[in-house]
Amino acid sequence: MSWLDAIRRWFGAAAPEPDDESEQLAARRSRRSSTRSASRTVRQQLERAASEALAIAERASLTRAATSSLLEASLHLGERLRAAGRRDPAVLHFEQAVRASFRVADPVEASPPRG
Numbered sequence: 001m002s003w004l005d006a007i008r009r010w011f012g013a014a015a016p017e018p019d020d021e022s023e024q025l026a027a028r029r030s031r032r033s034s035t036r037s038a039s040r041t042v043r044q045q046l047e048r049a050a051s052e053a054l055a056i057a058e059r060a061s062l063t064r065a066a067t068s069s070l071l072e073a074s075l076h077l078g079e080r081l082r083a084a085g086r087r088d089p090a091v092l093h094f095e096q097a098v099r100a101s102f103r104v105a106d107p108v109e110a111s112p113p114r115g
Contacts, residue, residue, distance in 0.1 A: 043080070043083070043084060046080055047077070047084065050076045050080050051077055053072075053073040053077075054070070054073035054093075056069070056073075057069040057070040057072075057073045057074075058070060067100050067103045067104050068100075068104055070096075070100045071097050071100040071101055071104060074093045074096040074097035074100060075094070075097045077093045078090045078091070078092075078093030078094040078096075081093065
């Protein structure tokens with residue numbers, strides 16, 4: 001008997017029965033699919049919330065705070081779309097965020113010079 005036979009015997013004894021293995025695989029697949037569907041639902045909810053925030057910011061008046069909200073909402077929605085693999089609409093939202101950033105005053109330049 002060689003050392004390889006001993007290892008094969010040891011691993012062979014630890015192997016589950018074929019029926020047990022198929023049940024374990026089925027349970028694993030079920031858990032994976034439920035996790036995927038739950039994460040897909042969460043992603044959809046986050047995307048919907050970002051879309052609603054963007055719509056609210058667009059309806060708001062063009063004040064400094066509303067422009068900042070528009071900037072943030074566009075960035076968040078663009079990031080959600082990019083993460084979901086929807087690159088073309090994501091780029092449009094990133095461009096909208098860049099345009100909004102030019103309307104937001106820079107707080108560093110607005111402050112008085114220091115001493």
